[in-house]
Amino acid sequence: MLNYPSRLSLAHLPTPLTRLERFSVPSSDTEIWIKHDEITGTEVSGNKIRKMEFCLAEARDQGCNTVITCGGIQSNHCRATAVLGARLGIKVHLLLRGEKPGVPEGNLLMDYLAGAEITFIPTEKWYGHADYAAELQADYVKKGDKALFIPVGASDEIGLWGYIAACEELRSDFERLKLTPDYIVTATGSGGTQGGLIVGAQIYDLKTKVKAFNVSDDAKYFDQKIREDVSLWKQRYNVDFDDSGLEIDTIEGYLGSGYGVAGQAVFELIAELARNEGIFLDPVYTGKAFHGMVSELAKGHAGQLSGAKQVVFIHTGGLFGVFPQQEGFRFD
Numbered sequence: 001m002l003n004y005p006s007r008l009s010l011a012h013l014p015t016p017l018t019r020l021e022r023f024s025v026p027s028s029d030t031e032i033w034i035k036h037d038e039i040t041g042t043e044v045s046g047n048k049i050r051k052m053e054f055c056l057a058e059a060r061d062q063g064c065n066t067v068i069t070c071g072g073i074q075s076n077h078c079r080a081t082a083v084l085g086a087r088l089g090i091k092v093h094l095l096l097r098g099e100k101p102g103v104p105e106g107n108l109l110m111d112y113l114a115g116a117e118i119t120f121i122p123t124e125k126w127y128g129h130a131d132y133a134a135e136l137q138a139d140y141v142k143k144g145d146k147a148l149f150i151p152v153g154a155s156d157e158i159g160l161w162g163y164i165a166a167c168e169e170l171r172s173d174f175e176r177l178k179l180t181p182d183y184i185v186t187a188t189g190s191g192g193t194q195g196g197l198i199v200g201a202q203i204y205d206l207k208t209k210v211k212a213f214n215v216s217d218d219a220k221y222f223d224q225k226i227r228e229d230v231s232l233w234k235q236r237y238n239v240d241f242d243d244s245g246l247e248i249d250t251i252e253g254y255l256g257s258g259y260g261v262a263g264q265a266v267f268e269l270i271a272e273l274a275r276n277e278g279i280f281l282d283p284v285y286t287g288k289a290f291h292g293m294v295s296e297l298a299k300g301h302a303g304q305l306s307g308a309k310q311v312v313f314i315h316t317g318g319l320f321g322v323f324p325q326q327e328g329f330r331f332d
């Protein structure tokens, strides 16, 4: 039996798991199911809130009145943290990578509206952001406050619990819907969702493989990052978990020209899914992963999802990241 640490109830759970009705991949009869984590909340939508249920419980348990976290200017994680902080009466200080834009849009607009304090760190100095966060923590202590630092994407041994717990939910979904999916598919950006799913699938015996499409970095990075997080998680929570056979399967080839930059095929697919199913992906995370999944399914036996009868795509949210990239869409 798994001993969960403290957890706050913040997300609207369980999220629905539904089958795509009208969208299909040419020459593939694989059923595509969507786990709707884009509706874990409205302002706090997406995957990050599952992790934050554990991270913010940790902040509370440590007596922190402040959290410091970090990410890109359009970070969904930072936005979710800013909103949750406003809801819980916790001060949120965000370290965002890049220059302050003239007009705040999308997630950044929401960060400001939710009252987060924001420090912009130029990209070339980003390597030092964790040291800067440590200095900030010390400054908060001098002012009589206490701040917890949550790393990029809340992907650490605490945040890992979010998608471990999601696997318990998926197990009930699969039983209720009589599904035996061959693969669970997700976008991976900081590794915590992928890592949690891999660990959770093993613990809850989901009999399915986790395939992740990287939207930053590469397969080697995620392999190392997830092994480290799992090892720290085992130590911190004293969990008896066999991590000798972790299958960390990151499918490369769909990152395009870089993090946050999507090609035309991704924008077209986002529009197609919106038109046919009323489901909205984003160009930074879910659109790229969905594009990867569809492309691999279209390859049939030559693809990396070969032989799949059913796949479950984790819709990890990201809607607010669509708006700052509206110029990528073409309407004739």
Ligand SMILES: Cc1ncc(COP(=O)(O)O)c(C=O)c1O
Pocket: 046, 047, 075, 076, 077, 153, 155, 187, 188, 189, 190, 191, 192, 193, 194, 282, 285, 286, 316, 317, 318, 319
């Ligand atoms: C919408 C969305 N999908 C997927 C991810 C990737 O999740 P993770 O950071 O846990 O790898 C993120 C965050 O990075 C995200 O904001």
